[in-house]
Structure formats: structure tokens, C-alpha cells
Amino acid sequence: MTTARTAVPDVIALTQRLIRFDTTNPPGREADCVRFVHGLLTEAGVASTLVAKDPSRPNLVARLPGRGVAPPLLLHAHVDVVPTEGQAWSHPPFSGDLRDDHVWGRGAIDMKGSLASMLVALLGLHARGTPPAGDVLLAVVADEENGSAVGARHLVQDHPHLFDGVAYAVGEDGGASLELDGSRRVHPIVVAEKRAVWLRATFRGPAGHASRIPPEHSVPRRLNRLLDALAGGGLGPRPGAVTHRMLTALAAAHPGPLGEALLRFRDDPADLSALKPLSERDALFLRSISQHTANPTVIAGGTRTNVIPGEMSVDIDGRLLPGDFTADDFISALRAKAGFPLDIEVLVEGEPMPEPVLGPFYERLAGVLREADPDGVPVPMMTTASTDARLFPQLGISSYGFMPLLIPAGSGYRDLLHAPDERIPFAALHFGVHCFEQLLLSYP
Ligand SMILES: [Zn+2]
Structure with missing residues (x-):
């Protein structure tokens, strides 16, 4: 040796x-x-x-x-x-x-x-x-x-x-991090990650003069409908066990109005008024780990301001919660939300993430943090x-x-x-x- x-x-x-x-x-x-x-x-x-x-x-x-x-x-x-x-x-x-x-x-x-x-x-x-x-x-x-x-x-x-x-x-x-009111040091222990599913939606339709309202099936009008459908940033709340446990732990560590707000959001993640006591940053983080998100990031197409293009595309950065929700499920949900058929291709699909395990090893990690920093709060988290x-x-x-x-x-x-x-x-x-x-x- x-x-x-x-x-x-x-x-x-x-x-x-x-x-x-x-x-x-x-x-x-x-x-x-x-x-x-x-x-x-x-x-x-x-x-x-x-x-x-x-x-x-x-x-x-x-x-x-x-x-x-x-x-x-x-x-x-x-x-x-x-x-x-x-x-x-x-x-x-x-x-x-x-x-x-x-x-x-x-x-x-x-x-x-x-x-x-x-x-x-x-x-x-x-x-x-x-x-x-x-x-x-x-x-x-x-x-x-x-x-x-x-x-x-x-x-x-x-x-x-x-x-x-x-x-x-x-x-x-x-x-993964939350600042909350700064009264307690939060130690994240990440037990789950969202996975990337990046898509490109392509629109094709009649080209024409941009001085008139184009027909409903034209490129700009369908693109607008998709962007409207994505305006909320995601597919709506669908929180899992990790978010539930995380919010419970954070609420216990922040008694008072902040803790109550976290429990309200935990019990009804559609009630965004619950998040009022939080900073916008923290509120958006909590919402992002409670749903599949979808953000339009690159829009391409068109040649001149006064010409309705025959083709445009929009790239969508999707981030899916762990579990069995597939890229196909995601595409179907986007089509349903847009309300019309969408021509979508998958650009990148991240590895499927299993449901997280908060077993004895999680407790070991939390125990190490508790011993090293008795004032801190170890919390199970998901990262986006x-x-x-x-x-x-x-x-x-x-x-x-x-x-x-x-x-x-x-x-x-x-x-x-x-x-x-x-x-x-x-x-x-x-x-x-x-x-x-x-x-x-x-x-x-
Ligand atoms: Zn890194």
C-alpha cells in the first residue's frame, strides 16, 4: 500500500x-x-x-x-x-x-x-x-x-x-435556493431535478400584405395564440411530494405570516395570493418547482415588417417535473393549451428523472448539516x-x-x-x- x-x-x-x-x-x-x-x-x-x-x-x-x-x-x-x-x-x-x-x-x-x-x-x-x-x-x-x-x-x-x-x-x-425573509439559514439538499425538453414549434400559412388582418390560420395569428397560451410560464400547478415536504419544513422554520403563507401555497398551489409575503424571486422559484414550465425563447422567421411571413418558428424551453410525464405528454399538453394543431419537433430531451427518494441517506446529509450548523434548516429541494x-x-x-x-x-x-x-x-x-x-x- x-x-x-x-x-x-x-x-x-x-x-x-x-x-x-x-x-x-x-x-x-x-x-x-x-x-x-x-x-x-x-x-x-x-x-x-x-x-x-x-x-x-x-x-x-x-x-x-x-x-x-x-x-x-x-x-x-x-x-x-x-x-x-x-x-x-x-x-x-x-x-x-x-x-x-x-x-x-x-x-x-x-x-x-x-x-x-x-x-x-x-x-x-x-x-x-x-x-x-x-x-x-x-x-x-x-x-x-x-x-x-x-x-x-x-x-x-x-x-x-x-x-x-x-x-x-x-x-x-x-x-436551488430560497432566501425567504432571511431569518433562517436554509441548507438545500437537492433530491430531484427537473429535466429539459426543448421544442421547436413551426407555423406555416398564407403569406401576404401586413396592412390587413390576416386569416385565422395565418402564421402570426397562430403564433400569438401559442404565446398567449404560454403567458403563465407553464402548464399549471402539479406539485409533488418533494415540494410538499419542502414547504412543510420551511413553514415549520418560519413561524408567523411567512410560514402560514407557505402552508397555504402548499395546500392550494393555484392560489397565487398565498405567495404575497414572499419576494418575487422566491415566489417564482416555488411556482417553477410546482409545475412543468414552458418558455418561448427564440422566435425566427419573416423578412420584412410589411409582409406576413409564410413560415415562423418558436423555440420553447420546457422543464419537466420528475416522474413519468413524457416529452409526448408535454407536447400533447401544449397542443391542448394552444387549442389548435401544432407542428412540434423535439430539439433536446434530457434524461428522464425518477421520483426522488428521501431515505436514510437524505437523513444522513440532513444530520451532518444540523450538527455543523444548529441554527440552519436542512430542506429537501428540487432544482429547476x-x-x-x-x-x-x-x-x-x-x-x-x-x-x-x-x-x-x-x-x-x-x-x-x-x-x-x-x-x-x-x-x-x-x-x-x-x-x-x-x-x-x-x-x-
Ligand atoms: Zn455547476
Whole structure:
């Protein structure tokens, strides 16, 4: 057994180091960053393998041996980040500057800070010679922000044996967050993700002069009817068990008018007046996780202002709740809502998401957070975004979004994902290390 035990890195310096690799995706260029992590693990005597579909964009899977009394646990983190162009940053986004007790830079929250916390926790356990109950796998992947084709999807589809026996996976939280009144720190534990179904509706009809009202079956009039039908943002309330449990937990943590409002919305999600005590941001988030949503995003067609076009199209970003509602069901529902036949093609269909499981592993994650932050409230949540967590269920692995951050209640740090001036407080990083250590030590 290799026991070349070196000093465990400092989580702040490590986050800074990871941010300084410009892994903007596209194009990604994750190789230097992944090889850096590979070097760190190798130096510490933790075995890791590089797995690449595109040699310039490798992934890494490390294994910290456990005592063999529990199934392996998977931690996964992506090293690519979203572009910064067109954003006004007060510090260069890849400088990793340390200022005001924060590490600044693209990826600080999403999710190099989290990767640094996972690494420090894992290397710390290894250095102290305290093996976890089961093996801990750490997958460090490319390409999460742009479809995962050379990242987690490649691992799951082409190297499934790497994850033999894994029952649970832990990754990012996909930006699920609620600020509420800022009186309690809410720790999201993401147990479900919505999945993307992107569509294109194409309209064809008689072209003509735009100075007169065109016939009912013309392109503009049918397009308008579809846009009218989508004006509410979705197909209407259809909340599931996760939203119910989340609202119950939040209401208990916020007694008074806010808690009552959350319970009213829980019991009648069509009653939007219930959401009045919430900010618009929080109200829209709650509504978004209570229904299948559909937003028109790209409208194409037409040549001149005074010509009724013979063809136009509208792209629709649909996000479906977990469960058995299919893309075909979604298209049928849109047709019914529009009230006329629609020519629709599917552009992108995300992996079907199973109904979430809030079993003993959820309780473990919540327990870690409760112990580490007795004032905080762990809450099961759904995220509207998709992360790599959508891929591991194909291997029978239950995936959870767990990004432990000690940040002031209502501070909005999770809103800095993909935004300018992304940064993470030092305290949040230390908290993350502690929580991952406790998870590895207390698992299962
Ligand atoms: Zn992310």
C-alpha cells in the first residue's frame, strides 16, 4: 500500500489554485486542471485514473479505500465553468484574488470551491489514517456546463464498471435556493431535478400584405395564440411530494405570516395570493418547482415588417417535473393549451428523472448539516436546472445535491452561479470541508 502522506492542502489556497485554471466551457480545456488534481492525489498516495473520450478533456476517478463495511460512496464535481464574456467583473475572473475574506473568481461557488472542500476532506481522512466505512470515489469531470458528452455522460455510458456497487452519489445543488425573509439559514439538499425538453414549434400559412388582418390560420395569428397560451410560464400547478415536504419544513422554520403563507401555497398551489409575503424571486422559484414550465425563447422567421411571413418558428424551453410525464405528454399538453394543431419537433430531451427518494441517506446529509450548523434548516429541494446528477441514476445510483455553505441567511451567494463577481467566503469553504469530513466519517 502506498503511504506517501504529504501535508493536506489548505482549502482556500486550493480553491484559488483551481480558479486560476481557465476552464471556460466552451471550449473547456479542463486537462491542466484535472491533471493538477491527479498530481495532488498521486502525491498523497490516493489512486486515481484518468478517463477521456476527448484526450484534451480528461475526467478523473479516484478511490479512497474504506473498511469494506458499507457500499462505495460517490462524490462528483465538475471543473469546467461558464463563460464570463459580456459580464462586468470588479476583479479578473480567473485571478482567484483573496479579498475581504473571500476567494473571488469564476467557479468559486460553481463548483471549484466545493471540489476543493471534497478534496481536502478526502485527503485529510487519508492523512490521518481514518478510513471511511466504504470506499469513497471522487469523480472530477469535464463538460458539465455544456451537455456532459465528454464528462459524466461518457463515464456513465462507457465506463459504468467504475461505479460498481455505488448506491449514493453527492454532487452540486444546481443553484436551488430560497432566501425567504432571511431569518433562517436554509441548507438545500437537492433530491430531484427537473429535466429539459426543448421544442421547436413551426407555423406555416398564407403569406401576404401586413396592412390587413390576416386569416385565422395565418402564421402570426397562430403564433400569438401559442404565446398567449404560454403567458403563465407553464402548464399549471402539479406539485409533488418533494415540494410538499419542502414547504412543510420551511413553514415549520418560519413561524408567523411567512410560514402560514407557505402552508397555504402548499395546500392550494393555484392560489397565487398565498405567495404575497414572499419576494418575487422566491415566489417564482416555488411556482417553477410546482409545475412543468414552458418558455418561448427564440422566435425566427419573416423578412420584412410589411409582409406576413409564410413560415415562423418558436423555440420553447420546457422543464419537466420528475416522474413519468413524457416529452409526448408535454407536447400533447401544449397542443391542448394552444387549442389548435401544432407542428412540434423535439430539439433536446434530457434524461428522464425518477421520483426522488428521501431515505436514510437524505437523513444522513440532513444530520451532518444540523450538527455543523444548529441554527440552519436542512430542506429537501428540487432544482429547476440540470446537473450531472441526472446521469448517475441510469446506473441505479440515487443522486443528491449537497453543497454545504456557511453563508449569512438571505445573502444570495447561490445566485452568484454563472453571474459576475462570483466569490465564496473563507468560512463557507471551511464549513464545506467539515461537512464532507463528517459525511465520510458517518456514512452510511
Ligand atoms: Zn455547476
